[in-house]
Amino acid sequence: MIALVTRMTADVEQLWLAALSQNLPGETIVPFRQLDEDARQKVDIAIVANPDPADIARLPGLKWIHSVWAGVERLVSELGESRLPIVRLVDPQLSRTMAEAVLVWTYYLFRDMPAYAKFQREHVWQQLAYRRPEQVTIGLLGLGALGAASASRLKEAGFSVIGWSRSAKSLAGVETFHGEEGLDLLLSRSDILVCLLPLTSETKGLLNRDRLSKLPADASLINFARGPIVVDGDLIEALDSGAMKHAVLDVFDIEPLPADNALWDHPAITVLPHISAPTDRETAAAIVAGNILTYRSTGALPTTVDLERGY
Numbered sequence: 001m002i003a004l005v006t007r008m009t010a011d012v013e014q015l016w017l018a019a020l021s022q023n024l025p026g027e028t029i030v031p032f033r034q035l036d037e038d039a040r041q042k043v044d045i046a047i048v049a050n051p052d053p054a055d056i057a058r059l060p061g062l063k064w065i066h067s068v069w070a071g072v073e074r075l076v077s078e079l080g081e082s083r084l085p086i087v088r089l090v091d092p093q094l095s096r097t098m099a100e101a102v103l104v105w106t107y108y109l110f111r112d113m114p115a116y117a118k119f120q121r122e123h124v125w126q127q128l129a130y131r132r133p134e135q136v137t138i139g140l141l142g143l144g145a146l147g148a149a150s151a152s153r154l155k156e157a158g159f160s161v162i163g164w165s166r167s168a169k170s171l172a173g174v175e176t177f178h179g180e181e182g183l184d185l186l187l188s189r190s191d192i193l194v195c196l197l198p199l200t201s202e203t204k205g206l207l208n209r210d211r212l213s214k215l216p217a218d219a220s221l222i223n224f225a226r227g228p229i230v231v232d233g234d235l236i237e238a239l240d241s242g243a244m245k246h247a248v249l250d251v252f253d254i255e256p257l258p259a260d261n262a263l264w265d266h267p268a269i270t271v272l273p274h275i276s277a278p279t280d281r282e283t284a285a286a287i288v289a290g291n292i293l294t295y296r297s298t299g300a301l302p303t304t305v306d307l308e309r310g311y
Contacts, residue, residue, distance in 0.1 A: 001027075001028050001029075001030065001039065001042040001043045001044065002024070002027050002028065002029045002030070002043065002044075002045045002046070002047060002292070003029075003030060003031075003032050003035060003040075003043040003045075003046045003047070003059060003062075004016065004017055004020065004029055004030065004031045004032065004046075004047050004048075005031075005032040005046050005047070005048045005049075005051035005052070005055050005056060005059075006031075006032075006048060006049040006050065006051060007049070007050050007051065007052060008049055013031055015281060016049070016068065016281060016285070017029060017031060019281050019282060019284075019285035020047060020285045020288065020289065022285070023285050023286050023288075023289030023290075024289045024292060024293070027292070029047070032046075032051075032055050032059075040058055040059055040060070041060060041061055042061065043059045043061060043062060044061050044062060044063045045062070045063065045064060045065075045066065045292060045295075046059060046062055046064075046065045046066070047065075047066050047067075047068060047288060048065055048066070048067050048068070048075065049067065049068050049069060050069070050074060050075065051075070053078045053079055053080070053082075056079060056082065056084070057082075062084060063084075063085070064084060064085040064086070064087065064295075064301055064304070065079075065084055065085070065086045065087065066086075066087045066089075066288050066291060066292065066302075067086065067087065067088050067089055068089055068279060068284050068285075068288060069088070069089055069279060070088055070089050070090070070091070070094055070146075070277075070279070071088075071198065071199070071226065071311075072086055072088045072305055072310075072311065073198060073199040073200065073226065073310050073311065076305060076307060076310050077310075083307065085301055085304040085305075086304060086305040086307070087291060087301065087302045087303070087304055087305070088305055088311070089279065089284055089287065089288070090145065090287070090303075091279070091280065091283050091284055091287050092145075092283075093280045093283040093284075094145075094146070094277055094279060094280065094283075094284075095145045095146055095148075095149035096149060097276075097277045097278065097280070098146045098149065098150060098196070098224065098276060098277035099146070099149040099150040099152065099153040100153070101224060101250075101275075101276040101277060102150040102153065102154065102194055102196075102222065102224065102276075103150070103153045103154060103157060105222050105248045105270075105276075106138060106154060106157075106159070106192055106194070106222065107157075108248065108270075109192050109220045109222070109245075109246060109248065110131070110133065110136055110159075110192070112128045114245075114246045114268070114270065115128060116128075118267070132158070133157055133158035133159045133160075134158050134159065134160055135160075136159055136160065136191045136192065137159070137160045137161075137162060137189050137190055137191050137192075138154050138159045138160065138161050138162070138190065138191070138192050138193075138194060139162050139163070139164070139186045139187065139189065139190025139191075139192070139193045139194065140154075140161065140162070140163040140164070140174075140194050140196060141163075141164050141186075141193065141194065141195045141196060141197050141206075141225075142163075142164075142165065142195065142196035142197040142198070142225065143163045143164070143165040143169045143171060143176065144165075144196070144198075146196045146277070147163060147165070147196045148171055150194065150196065151163060151171055151173075151174050155173050155174070161173070161174050161175075162174065162175045162176070162177070162186055162189060162190070163175070163176045163177070163186070164176070164177045164178065164182055164183055164186040165177075165178050166178065166202070183211070184211075184214055187211060187214040187215050188214050188215070188216065189216070190215060190216070190219060191216060191218075191219055191220070192219065192220050192221075192222065193207075193215060193219060193220070193221050193222070194221075194222045194224065195207065195221070195222065195223045195224065195225045195229055195230070196224055196225050197225045197226075197229055198225070198226070198310065198311035199225065199226035199228055199229060199310070200309055200310040200311065201310070203225075203226075203229050204228045204229065205228065205229070205231050206229050206230075207221070207223075207229055207230045207231065207234075207235070208231045208234050209231065209234035209237065209238070212234055212235065212238045212243075212244065213238070213243065215238075215243075215244065217243065218244070218245040219244055219245065220244065220245045220246045220247065220248070221235070221244065221246075221247040221248070221249075222247075222248045222250075223247070223248070223249050223250065223251055224250050224251065224276040224277065225251060226251050227249075227251045227252035227253040227254075227255070228253050230249075232253070232263065235247055236262070236263075236266060236269075239266065239268040239269065240268075244268075245268065246268050246269070246270070247268065247269050247270070248269075248270045248272065249263065249269060249270065249271055249272065250272040250273075250274055250275065250276045251274055252274075255274055256273065257271060257273075
Protein backbone atom coordinates (compact mmCIF):
# COMPACT_ATOMS: atom_id res chain seq x y z
CA MET A 1 0.00 0.00 0.00
CA ILE A 2 1.12 3.56 -0.73
CA ALA A 3 0.37 6.51 1.55
CA LEU A 4 0.03 10.03 0.19
CA VAL A 5 1.36 12.21 3.00
CA THR A 6 1.16 15.98 2.51
CA ARG A 7 0.40 19.29 4.15
CA MET A 8 -1.62 20.37 1.12
CA THR A 9 -5.24 21.44 1.34
CA ALA A 10 -7.65 18.55 0.88
CA ASP A 11 -8.71 19.82 -2.57
CA VAL A 12 -5.14 20.03 -3.89
CA GLU A 13 -4.24 16.68 -2.35
CA GLN A 14 -7.18 15.10 -4.19
CA LEU A 15 -5.84 16.41 -7.50
CA TRP A 16 -2.49 14.75 -6.78
CA LEU A 17 -4.23 11.55 -5.70
CA ALA A 18 -6.13 11.44 -8.99
CA ALA A 19 -3.00 12.02 -11.08
CA LEU A 20 -0.98 9.41 -9.20
CA SER A 21 -3.79 6.83 -9.23
CA GLN A 22 -4.21 7.25 -12.96
CA ASN A 23 -0.53 6.40 -13.46
CA LEU A 24 -0.54 3.57 -10.91
CA PRO A 25 -3.81 1.68 -11.52
CA GLY A 26 -2.48 -1.47 -9.88
CA GLU A 27 -1.60 0.25 -6.61
CA THR A 28 -3.71 1.31 -3.65
CA ILE A 29 -2.88 4.93 -2.83
CA VAL A 30 -4.58 6.43 0.21
CA PRO A 31 -4.15 9.88 1.81
CA PHE A 32 -2.63 9.51 5.25
CA ARG A 33 -5.60 11.24 6.88
CA GLN A 34 -7.84 8.40 5.62
CA LEU A 35 -5.68 5.52 6.90
CA ASP A 36 -6.74 3.65 10.03
CA GLU A 37 -4.20 1.95 12.30
CA ASP A 38 -4.44 -1.40 10.49
CA ALA A 39 -3.92 0.20 7.08
CA ARG A 40 -0.88 2.15 8.30
CA GLN A 41 0.83 -1.16 9.08
CA LYS A 42 0.56 -2.15 5.40
CA VAL A 43 2.14 0.98 3.90
CA ASP A 44 5.59 0.37 2.41
CA ILE A 45 5.99 3.48 0.24
CA ALA A 46 5.04 7.09 0.99
CA ILE A 47 4.57 9.73 -1.70
CA VAL A 48 5.02 13.04 0.07
CA ALA A 49 4.86 16.82 -0.20
CA ASN A 50 6.36 18.44 2.91
CA PRO A 51 4.78 15.82 5.18
CA ASP A 52 4.35 16.17 8.91
CA PRO A 53 7.20 14.02 10.30
CA ALA A 54 4.82 12.72 12.97
CA ASP A 55 2.71 11.19 10.21
CA ILE A 56 5.74 9.48 8.68
CA ALA A 57 6.65 8.06 12.09
CA ARG A 58 3.22 6.39 12.25
CA LEU A 59 4.02 4.20 9.22
CA PRO A 60 6.11 1.42 10.79
CA GLY A 61 6.53 -0.64 7.62
CA LEU A 62 7.74 2.23 5.46
CA LYS A 63 10.69 1.31 3.25
CA TRP A 64 11.23 4.53 1.30
CA ILE A 65 9.81 7.94 0.52
CA HIS A 66 9.25 9.64 -2.84
CA SER A 67 8.89 13.43 -2.76
CA VAL A 68 6.88 15.19 -5.44
CA TRP A 69 9.17 18.23 -5.04
CA ALA A 70 12.69 18.66 -6.39
CA GLY A 71 13.86 20.46 -3.25
CA VAL A 72 14.03 18.16 -0.23
CA GLU A 73 16.10 20.07 2.33
CA ARG A 74 13.05 20.66 4.54
CA LEU A 75 12.07 17.00 4.32
CA VAL A 76 15.59 15.82 5.19
CA SER A 77 15.80 18.25 8.10
CA GLU A 78 12.40 17.43 9.56
CA LEU A 79 12.82 13.67 9.33
CA GLY A 80 16.02 13.97 11.32
CA GLU A 81 17.50 10.62 12.29
CA SER A 82 14.93 8.40 10.55
CA ARG A 83 17.46 7.55 7.79
CA LEU A 84 14.67 6.40 5.50
CA PRO A 85 15.73 6.46 1.83
CA ILE A 86 14.34 9.58 0.14
CA VAL A 87 13.87 9.99 -3.60
CA ARG A 88 13.42 13.53 -4.89
CA LEU A 89 11.62 14.48 -8.06
CA VAL A 90 13.87 14.76 -11.11
CA ASP A 91 11.63 16.04 -13.89
CA PRO A 92 12.86 17.37 -17.27
CA GLN A 93 9.75 19.56 -17.40
CA LEU A 94 10.88 21.26 -14.18
CA SER A 95 14.26 21.98 -15.76
CA ARG A 96 12.58 23.47 -18.83
CA THR A 97 10.31 25.62 -16.67
CA MET A 98 13.22 26.89 -14.58
CA ALA A 99 15.34 27.63 -17.64
CA GLU A 100 12.44 29.64 -19.03
CA ALA A 101 12.16 31.67 -15.82
CA VAL A 102 15.91 32.27 -15.68
CA LEU A 103 15.86 33.58 -19.25
CA VAL A 104 12.78 35.77 -18.68
CA TRP A 105 14.14 37.48 -15.58
CA THR A 106 17.63 37.75 -17.03
CA TYR A 107 16.06 39.68 -19.91
CA TYR A 108 14.17 41.80 -17.33
CA LEU A 109 17.46 42.88 -15.80
CA PHE A 110 19.46 42.96 -19.04
CA ARG A 111 16.96 45.32 -20.71
CA ASP A 112 16.81 47.56 -17.60
CA MET A 113 13.12 47.00 -16.90
CA PRO A 114 13.40 48.04 -13.21
CA ALA A 115 14.85 51.39 -14.29
CA TYR A 116 12.13 51.97 -16.88
CA ALA A 117 9.44 51.11 -14.32
CA LYS A 118 10.98 53.74 -12.03
CA PHE A 119 11.03 56.27 -14.86
CA GLN A 120 7.34 55.64 -15.48
CA ARG A 121 6.44 56.18 -11.84
CA GLU A 122 8.41 59.46 -11.91
CA HIS A 123 7.07 60.54 -15.34
CA VAL A 124 10.59 60.61 -16.73
CA TRP A 125 11.18 60.11 -20.46
CA GLN A 126 14.69 58.68 -20.60
CA GLN A 127 16.41 56.10 -22.78
CA LEU A 128 19.27 53.98 -21.51
CA ALA A 129 22.16 52.72 -23.63
CA TYR A 130 21.68 49.24 -25.13
CA ARG A 131 24.15 46.43 -24.49
CA ARG A 132 24.34 43.34 -26.65
CA PRO A 133 23.82 40.00 -24.85
CA GLU A 134 27.39 38.88 -25.49
CA GLN A 135 28.56 41.94 -23.55
CA VAL A 136 26.82 40.68 -20.41
CA THR A 137 28.16 37.79 -18.32
CA ILE A 138 25.66 35.60 -16.50
CA GLY A 139 27.11 33.65 -13.57
CA LEU A 140 25.22 30.50 -12.62
CA LEU A 141 25.59 29.11 -9.12
CA GLY A 142 24.65 25.44 -9.40
CA LEU A 143 25.24 23.26 -12.44
CA GLY A 144 22.84 20.38 -11.82
CA ALA A 145 19.88 19.68 -14.08
CA LEU A 146 18.37 23.12 -13.50
CA GLY A 147 21.65 24.94 -14.00
CA ALA A 148 22.54 23.00 -17.14
CA ALA A 149 19.15 23.68 -18.73
CA SER A 150 19.37 27.37 -17.81
CA ALA A 151 22.90 27.65 -19.21
CA SER A 152 21.72 26.23 -22.51
CA ARG A 153 18.85 28.73 -22.83
CA LEU A 154 21.09 31.65 -21.91
CA LYS A 155 23.73 30.59 -24.42
CA GLU A 156 21.09 30.31 -27.15
CA ALA A 157 20.06 33.88 -26.32
CA GLY A 158 23.63 35.05 -26.91
CA PHE A 159 24.75 35.74 -23.34
CA SER A 160 28.22 34.97 -22.07
CA VAL A 161 27.65 32.24 -19.47
CA ILE A 162 29.94 31.00 -16.70
CA GLY A 163 29.07 28.55 -13.95
CA TRP A 164 30.11 27.33 -10.50
CA SER A 165 29.44 24.08 -8.68
CA ARG A 166 30.59 22.46 -5.46
CA SER A 167 32.71 19.92 -7.35
CA ALA A 168 34.24 20.15 -10.81
CA LYS A 169 31.76 19.90 -13.70
CA SER A 170 31.91 20.67 -17.40
CA LEU A 171 29.21 22.09 -19.69
CA ALA A 172 29.58 22.63 -23.42
CA GLY A 173 30.26 26.28 -24.19
CA VAL A 174 30.34 27.29 -20.52
CA GLU A 175 33.45 28.18 -18.54
CA THR A 176 33.08 26.40 -15.22
CA PHE A 177 34.58 26.87 -11.77
CA HIS A 178 34.48 25.01 -8.47
CA GLY A 179 35.73 25.41 -4.94
CA GLU A 180 36.22 28.61 -2.94
CA GLU A 181 38.75 30.14 -5.30
CA GLY A 182 36.54 29.32 -8.26
CA LEU A 183 33.58 30.96 -6.53
CA ASP A 184 35.52 34.18 -6.08
CA LEU A 185 36.47 34.17 -9.77
CA LEU A 186 32.91 33.62 -10.91
CA LEU A 187 31.54 36.34 -8.64
CA SER A 188 34.10 38.85 -9.90
CA ARG A 189 32.89 38.38 -13.48
CA SER A 190 29.11 38.05 -13.04
CA ASP A 191 27.07 41.02 -14.24
CA ILE A 192 23.95 39.02 -13.37
CA LEU A 193 24.31 36.29 -10.75
CA VAL A 194 21.72 33.50 -10.86
CA CYS A 195 21.49 31.25 -7.80
CA LEU A 196 20.16 27.71 -8.37
CA LEU A 197 21.97 25.93 -5.54
CA PRO A 198 20.36 23.47 -3.14
CA LEU A 199 20.12 24.58 0.47
CA THR A 200 22.65 22.73 2.60
CA SER A 201 24.75 23.51 5.65
CA GLU A 202 27.46 24.66 3.23
CA THR A 203 25.26 26.95 1.13
CA LYS A 204 23.24 28.55 3.95
CA GLY A 205 24.38 32.17 4.11
CA LEU A 206 26.72 31.65 1.16
CA LEU A 207 25.85 35.00 -0.42
CA ASN A 208 26.86 37.25 2.43
CA ARG A 209 28.43 40.71 2.59
CA ASP A 210 31.91 39.46 1.71
CA ARG A 211 30.85 37.46 -1.32
CA LEU A 212 28.37 40.03 -2.62
CA SER A 213 31.18 42.60 -2.46
CA LYS A 214 33.14 40.56 -5.01
CA LEU A 215 30.53 41.19 -7.72
CA PRO A 216 31.24 43.84 -10.36
CA ALA A 217 29.81 47.32 -9.81
CA ASP A 218 26.09 47.47 -10.67
CA ALA A 219 25.70 43.68 -10.71
CA SER A 220 22.26 42.15 -10.16
CA LEU A 221 21.08 38.97 -8.46
CA ILE A 222 18.40 36.42 -9.28
CA ASN A 223 17.69 33.95 -6.48
CA PHE A 224 15.54 31.03 -7.62
CA ALA A 225 17.10 28.56 -5.17
CA ARG A 226 16.29 28.92 -1.46
CA GLY A 227 15.96 32.05 0.65
CA PRO A 228 18.51 31.27 3.40
CA ILE A 229 21.34 31.09 0.83
CA VAL A 230 21.24 34.90 0.68
CA VAL A 231 21.79 37.02 3.79
CA ASP A 232 18.96 39.52 3.39
CA GLY A 233 20.53 42.28 5.48
CA ASP A 234 23.79 42.09 3.54
CA LEU A 235 21.92 42.18 0.22
CA ILE A 236 19.92 45.25 1.28
CA GLU A 237 23.14 46.93 2.37
CA ALA A 238 24.73 46.28 -1.05
CA LEU A 239 21.66 47.62 -2.84
CA ASP A 240 21.35 50.68 -0.60
CA SER A 241 25.00 51.58 -1.09
CA GLY A 242 24.67 51.34 -4.88
CA ALA A 243 27.23 48.53 -5.06
CA MET A 244 24.53 46.31 -6.55
CA LYS A 245 21.82 47.34 -8.99
CA HIS A 246 18.81 45.08 -8.44
CA ALA A 247 17.71 41.73 -7.03
CA VAL A 248 14.93 39.42 -8.20
CA LEU A 249 13.91 37.19 -5.30
CA ASP A 250 11.52 34.27 -5.68
CA VAL A 251 12.42 32.45 -2.45
CA PHE A 252 12.61 33.59 1.16
CA ASP A 253 13.52 32.46 4.66
CA ILE A 254 9.81 32.44 5.56
CA GLU A 255 7.13 31.75 2.95
CA PRO A 256 4.71 33.31 2.33
CA LEU A 257 6.82 36.42 2.84
CA PRO A 258 5.33 38.26 5.85
CA ALA A 259 3.43 41.41 4.90
CA ASP A 260 5.65 43.58 7.11
CA ASN A 261 8.93 42.31 5.64
CA ALA A 262 11.13 45.14 4.32
CA LEU A 263 11.88 43.26 1.10
CA TRP A 264 8.37 43.97 -0.23
CA ASP A 265 8.92 47.71 -0.53
CA HIS A 266 12.60 47.97 -1.34
CA PRO A 267 12.93 49.96 -4.58
CA ALA A 268 15.74 47.74 -5.89
CA ILE A 269 14.09 44.39 -5.17
CA THR A 270 11.51 42.50 -7.21
CA VAL A 271 9.53 40.07 -5.03
CA LEU A 272 7.99 36.97 -6.62
CA PRO A 273 5.76 34.44 -4.79
CA HIS A 274 7.88 31.31 -5.42
CA ILE A 275 6.71 30.87 -9.02
CA SER A 276 9.95 30.36 -10.98
CA ALA A 277 9.53 26.60 -11.46
CA PRO A 278 6.29 25.10 -10.14
CA THR A 279 6.01 21.33 -10.23
CA ASP A 280 3.96 20.06 -13.17
CA ARG A 281 1.51 17.63 -11.56
CA GLU A 282 0.98 15.64 -14.76
CA THR A 283 4.63 15.00 -15.58
CA ALA A 284 5.61 14.60 -11.92
CA ALA A 285 2.96 11.94 -11.31
CA ALA A 286 4.17 9.98 -14.34
CA ILE A 287 7.79 10.10 -13.12
CA VAL A 288 6.88 9.07 -9.56
CA ALA A 289 4.78 6.22 -10.95
CA GLY A 290 7.60 5.05 -13.20
CA ASN A 291 10.01 4.91 -10.28
CA ILE A 292 7.55 2.93 -8.17
CA LEU A 293 6.76 0.48 -10.97
CA THR A 294 10.47 -0.14 -11.49
CA TYR A 295 10.89 -0.77 -7.79
CA ARG A 296 7.97 -3.19 -7.74
CA SER A 297 9.36 -5.17 -10.67
CA THR A 298 13.08 -5.14 -9.81
CA GLY A 299 13.36 -4.20 -6.14
CA ALA A 300 15.79 -1.46 -7.15
CA LEU A 301 15.38 1.97 -5.59
CA PRO A 302 15.74 5.07 -7.75
CA THR A 303 18.68 7.35 -6.96
CA THR A 304 18.23 8.48 -3.38
CA VAL A 305 19.12 11.70 -1.60
CA ASP A 306 22.54 11.89 0.04
CA LEU A 307 21.34 12.58 3.59
CA GLU A 308 24.70 14.07 4.58
CA ARG A 309 24.71 16.61 1.73
CA GLY A 310 20.94 17.13 1.86
CA TYR A 311 20.22 16.60 -1.85
